[in-house]
Amino acid sequence: MEKAYLEKALGDLINTSPGNYITRETALRPDLAGMRIFDEPLIGYAAAGDPYFAELKKPGIIGSHFMAPREWLDSAETVIALFLPFTEQVKAANRKNPDWPADEWLHARIEGQAFQNTVCRHAIDLLKGQGFAASAPMIDSRFSQTSPVTADKNEQGYYTSNWSERHAAYVCGLGTFGLSKGLITRRGIAGRYISFITSARFEPDQRPYTGVYDYCSRCGACVRNCPAKAISLETGKSHPLCSAFVESTRKKHAPRYGCGKCQVAVPCESGIPLPLFS
Template identity: 35%
Template structure:
C-alpha cells in the first residue's frame, strides 16, 4: 500500500483539473513529495510541549491511528519567477495559487480520505476536522491544534527555516497537506536531521535573505514575528488585493522566493 498511496496522490495532482489555473494554461503545483510518519512517534507528544498542550496527537484526532501521510506540493517555476519580481505584494499568479491552489489541496485531502475509506481504512484530514482550531495568542505566537509543517518534519520531508516555513528537497515554496489513517505504513525516514539543518542561517550563520524580502519587517535574526506577518497577509494584503486579484486569501510568499532555499536545500548563499 505504500507505493499505492504515493501513486494515488501523484495521480490526483497530475490529473485533477483543480490543479490548474482557471484558463487551463498551467498547473498550480508540480509533482508532490510524499512522506509517512508513525502516528505513535514521540515527536507528536513533544509537540504538545513545543507548540502547546492544545496541539493534538494523531490518536487524539483518530483513535487507533497508525500513520500520518504528509505531502508537499511544490509551486511551479513560472509562479515562483513572477513572485521573485515583487517586493511589496505577491504576484497575481502567486495569489491565485495561494487561494485556489489551496482549494485544490483541500480537494486532495478529501480525495485521499475517501480513497482510503474505499480500501477499508479509517482516515481523517486534521485541517478539515471540525475540532481544528487556531489560537492567536500562545507562547509561540499564532498556532493551531494541528501543524502540517511539524507533521511534515516528522515524516522526514524537510526542516524548519528562519521564517518558520519548511525547507524540503524541492525548496520552501510549497503547500502542505496531511491525512491520518489507521493503515499501518513504514515511516519514510528512520533518522530525522536536526530540525533546522536545511536553513543556511541556522546551519552556519550565513544567508538571512528572507529577512530583506519581508516588506513589513516581520523577519529578523531573532526569527519570525507571526503576529505582524499575519496582520499583513490576512489583513492589509487581503483588503488591498481581494478585488484586484479576485482572491480573498492572496498570501504573500515574498520570503519564499528570491532566496537560496526557494527550490532546493541550499548549499551556499
C-alpha cells in the same frame, strides 16, 4: 495498501485534476487561465505513535492544545504528509515585484488551498475505500486555529492551532524549518503542506536530519526579502508583523491574499541551500 498505489493515485490526481489549474472564470488575468498551481508532491510517512508528536504538546513547541494523531483517530497507525511545491510559473512571478504578491501567488494561496482540501478528501476516500479509517485534521470539524493568544508581539504561539502541517511534515521526514518558519524540503520551501492520518500501516521514513533547523543556512536572504521587516537573524520571525502585511494584501485582493517573498529568490526556494561555510 502499498505506498506505490497511494502515491500513484495522489500523483495522478495532482497531475490531472482541474482543481490544480486556474480556470478562465477565476483567473485574475486572461493569460492565467490554465496555470498549473502545484508540481508533483513529496510524500513522507511517520508512525502515529512517533514520540515526536508528544513533544509537540510541550509549551514552546506547539502546546498542550496540539492533538496527537490518536486523538484525531483512535485507530491511527500512520501519519502521511505531502509537500506540494509551487510550479515555476508561480515562483517566477512572485520573484518579480519584491514588495507585493504576484497574481499567480494569490491564486496559488487561495485556489491552491481549495485544491489542497480536494487532495485530502481524495486521500481519505481512497483509504476508506480500501477498508481503512482516515482523517485529515485540516478539513476535520475539530480543527481550530486561534489568534492572537498573547500580547507578546514576538511570541511564537501568537497564531496557533491544534494540528500543524509543517510539524507533521517534519516528523514525516520531509524537511526542517527555516528562519522564515517555512519548512525546507529537498524540493525547497515554496509550496504548501497537507497531511492525513490513517489506520493503514505504512513503513515510517527515516528522518535524514536531527535538528529542527538543519537545512537552513541562516543566509539572511529571507530577512532582506521581507517587505514587512518581520524576520530577523537575531530574533527569528514576528508573526504579528507578517500577518499585518498579509492582511494589507487582503484589503486590495480579497478574498485573496498572500506574500511569500521569504519563499522566493532565496537559496532555499527550490532545494536545500548549501551551508554558508563548510
